[in-house]
Amino acid sequence: MKLFYFFALLAVLATTALAWEKEDHEIFDLVSDVEASEGKGTTFYSWLDVPSTATTSEIAKAYRKLSMQLHPDKNPNVKGVQERFARLGVVSAILRNKESRKRYDFFYKNGVPKWRGTGYYYSRFRPGVGFVMTFLIFVTSAVQYVIQKMNYKKDLERIEKITAAARTAAWGTKLVPGAGQRKVRINLGSSRDDDGYSETKWLDMVVEGQDVFILEPNGDMHLIDSSTAVQPTIGNTWFCVLVKSLFRKALGSKSKDTLENVDGTIEDSDDASSTTGSEATGTGTDSSKAARVPTVKAGGKRRKAVKRR
Template sequence: MRLPFLFLFIFLCATAFAWDKEDHEIFDLVSAIEASEGKGTTFYSWLDVPSTATTSEIAKAYRKLSMQLHPDKNPGNKKIAERFARLGVVSAILRNPVSRKRYDFFYKNGVPKWRGTGYYYSRFRPGLGTVLTFLVILSSGMQYYVQRFNYKRDMNKIQEVIREARLAAWGPKMIPIEGQRKVKVYLGNQRYDDDVILLGNKSIEMVVSGDAVYILEADGNMHPVDSSDVVPPTIRGTWFITLVLSVYNKVRGTSTVEAQPTGDEHELDDGYDSTVTSSEKTGSGTVTPLEGSNGANRKPATKAGGKRRKAVRKR
């Protein structure tokens, strides 16, 4: 199903690249005339001449219609000025044998509905943001497709290994056997010929216990073989989403660290040191040996350099 669509896409691209600048001007002019004069209006019907009209007949029809659409006879009408300018282009195309032949081709066969990227690019010129958005979506989509491909491949590989282990443990009839059986599973190219298994030269030791299959490691540990080791594809795992989440977490972590109070904020403005324990603060509910003694015997405290220092008695 995908191959015909691919050929159709290539054909449309080839057709689009075959159109030159003059063709795109004809497309633009046809669309503009249908918008202003009515759907289905052609160059010939607008001039009211047949498609077989001679150059002199076209020139005569142009002079007649241009007198009606002349801006001097319709002052202040911007649409009339646009139609008058458009009429001049139509007349120039039909009076030129080469451009008229090109227009007659589209006149007989129809103007293409799908007009290629160049046609739409002339109307909508994407900016840098649009281009970057497109590239991000495209690259992320391709990465997600690769994730899906790898996921399916790994799942098939696990199912193949499990099947080979059960086949080695249970035999060709695949009848489950109770208990554990240590088997050797060969990896590589394998084919079956009349119930004879032709194996590759790479092998791993495995243990089959019921329906469970384990890889027997060198240290004797058994690692289960199941789909839990395969990472499923997720949009969150694409590079752009991962980058956004990483930047967000980093900024959030920085803001959290900046919001934490520093040690200087705990210091009191009256010069007390922030290293004073809770037992030394008033109203802490804890009685220290110094507070339990006679208050008259306490040494007065003096301030020096904004820190608490006890006065030393001079002898």
């Protein structure tokens, strides 16, 4: 369940990244530049010293007031004043435009994404659908592979525990193997069913030297050792399994179509030979008699011939 939520979160982040447009990227960069020059936490509204509910005229008035203070002609020796003045004009234009202000207000209320770093990924790299899908496949397959390794380690520990218990039951605590085979029963522990009743599970095993076998009810024996556990492989991850399954289905469908074509050819030949045989049989006889077939009921009895008037 935790893995499901993890993958769902990745999908949501990928969808959100794809939903950002060029205008959003420009707002992200502008927010970073404003905080870098005017102080961390500075917003477009706080820089203009107006509330977020300010009208367009109030924003225009605040812009004129601040632009006079930051005008390069009044601050000839101030470093970076031209960039600040130009940036102020862009901020004012965004807030005075209904659509762009709506975009900014969304991030103003919900916050600008923090994981973008320096802004390089927004301005120069926008992930497409192919990249996002490849990324998700890689991440989910890697997580599944790690889980396979964890399960493999647990299986090895369980096998070692079971085989050690079988050898102890067969040869004693000194573990000195005797001649021939010895049948033992190993307690696998208790489990509770839906009604709450506890049931002890036993496993019949055969020990022969250092080899331990699982004994089936029909008398078959299966060696149990480290090779019994399923080793983790990339081929067992969900994407590789899906690709192999689709490939097999494609080959199966192709083979089925080939067999159907062969069967159709045979059936056509049978029909042709059947027709030829009927025609040959009917040669020299009355065609109406040759074509007459007795009518049979569902029960298999022949119906009496009834003359039509």
